[in-house]
Amino acid sequence: MQTPSSEERRFFEQAVSRYQADLALDAAAQAYLAGRGFGELEAGQFRLGAVRTPLTGHEQYAGRMAIPYLTPSGPVNIRFRCIEQHACEGHAKYLSLPDGGSNLFNVLDLKKDSPFVCVAEGEIDTLTLSMCGLPAVGVPGVNTWAAHFSRCLEDFDTVYAFGDGDDAGGKFSSFLAKEAKARPISMPRGSDVNDVFRREGADGVRRLIAE
Numbered sequence: 725m726q727t728p729s730s731e732e733r734r735f736f737e738q739a740v741s742r743y744q745a746d747l748a749l750d751a752a753a754q755a756y757l758a759g760r761g762f763g764e765l766e767a768g769q770f771r772l773g774a775v776r777t778p779l780t781g782h783e784q785y786a787g788r789m790a791i792p793y794l795t796p797s798g799p800v801n802i803r804f805r806c807i808e809q810h811a812c813e814g815h816a817k818y819l820s821l822p823d824g825g826s827n828l829f830n831v832l833d834l835k836k837d838s839p840f841v842c843v844a845e846g847e848i849d850t851l852t853l854s855m856c857g858l859p860a861v862g863v864p865g866v867n868t869w870a871a872h873f874s875r876c877l878e879d880f881d882t883v884y885a886f887g888d889g890d891d892a893g894g895k896f897s898s899f900l901a902k903e904a905k906a907r908p909i910s911m912p913r914g915s916d917v918n919d920v921f922r923r924e925g926a927d928g929v930r931r932l933i934a935e
Contacts, residue, residue, distance in 0.1 A: 733799075735779075736798065742773070756807040757772065757789075761918070773790035787808075801825070804819045805847075826863070830860060831876070838880070841883055842859065842884045845864075869900075883906040888915070910932075910935070911932070917932075
């Protein structure tokens, strides 16, 4: 994705601020986040939102959770997640902005004083790792990885790859082992980072690296 213009940055900031305010009025979105282990504090830290009053051009995202891509200079992208309790048959679980391009998610964690960084498959898992005290960035999947992302990780002694505990997750971790010299983390079969967090808490997530 090209660097957003000043006008685009203002629009992103307006959207993120509005959807943050919408979240305070959206019981369903709050319940979804609580079920994932995100309270009001965490939602505010990551500026998560809900699309109740969509801005012009965002009408198709109504009813979804808004996940902003934050940088030191403000939000540069947003993804929208379905929060209905169903298998999302007939529609995508996630929607991206048209021509939104690909960004590394949660790049603010790259500024943390740490000898290691984690790379996760998906925004929720990325935020879960960060919430557990493990600096983390993420991408929606292998197909969205850009060559320059690897250069963003070069200053860390160790890069950990957190793919889901399935075949696709294994391919994600193997890809990062090649592209970013990452160490694949063995995940419980059928589980992702957030599943482990909900079962075992932050200590359980941190043990994945210790093991």
